[in-house]
Amino acid sequence: MKKATKKEIAIIKERFVERYDDAVTELTYTNAYELVVAVALSAQCTDKRVNIITPKLFEQYPSVVELATADLDDVKKIINSCTFFNNKAKNLLKMSQRVVEFYDSEIPLDSKELQTLAGVGQKTANVVMIEYTGANLMAVDTHVFRVAHRLGLSDDASALETEKTLVKKFKTNLHQLHQGMVLFGRYVCKAKNPLCDQECFLQEFCKTTKSFKAK
Numbered sequence: 001m002k003k004a005t006k007k008e009i010a011i012i013k014e015r016f017v018e019r020y021d022d023a024v025t026e027l028t029y030t031n032a033y034e035l036v037v038a039v040a041l042s043a044q045c046t047d048k049r050v051n052i053i054t055p056k057l058f059e060q061y062p063s064v065v066e067l068a069t070a071d072l073d074d075v076k077k078i079i080n081s082c083t084f085f086n087n088k089a090k091n092l093l094k095m096s097q098r099v100v101e102f103y104d105s106e107i108p109l110d111s112k113e114l115q116t117l118a119g120v121g122q123k124t125a126n127v128v129m130i131e132y133t134g135a136n137l138m139a140v141d142t143h144v145f146r147v148a149h150r151l152g153l154s155d156d157a158s159a160l161e162t163e164k165t166l167v168k169k170f171k172t173n174l175h176q177l178h179q180g181m182v183l184f185g186r187y188v189c190k191a192k193n194p195l196c197d198q199e200c201f202l203q204e205f206c207k208t209t210k211s212f213k214a215k
């Protein structure tokens, strides 16, 4: 597949930043604790589903203090419509216990520290930092991965390699680019039936072949 040229990368970046300057996550949260929990739950699960689950979860467990001593089965019951809810419930408890024990019950706002928490990998940590602090970091989910490949920004096989490549190519404005690529992938450059003719503002840079688009 053809790669995007330097000039193309610069224009793609400019257009994303212009259109998605104020874009934020579609996950519902009011503080860092709720954001970490919501992002952790959203792995392999839709934001819509997570937003249905979290109000009851946060009502029952308003902070890491309550979640750290929660009954595992009760948490499982609340989140059981989420994919991998068994593991996610276990990790939520462990994550909260660690935050209570080592971080004075405050979510550490540092990507590396966040990754010491159960169930929080690099992608989750970076999404939290991008959303909560506007950090100049990239995180590659299924949407960012697809968009990056269709636009010839990356030909990497893994999300982490794609993240590295995007960081290298874009360098700055990474949080806007992340939010923009997620929303663009979710609503325009969709996996099936992308809205190429109707809504794409990057059509001239698209490196996909016809067969790549869903019928």
Ligand code: SF4
Binding pocket: 150, 151, 188, 189, 190, 194, 195, 196, 197, 200, 201, 202, 203, 206, 207, 208
């Ligand atoms: S032309 Fe279609 S497939 Fe290509 S980037 Fe735009 S929406 Fe995505």
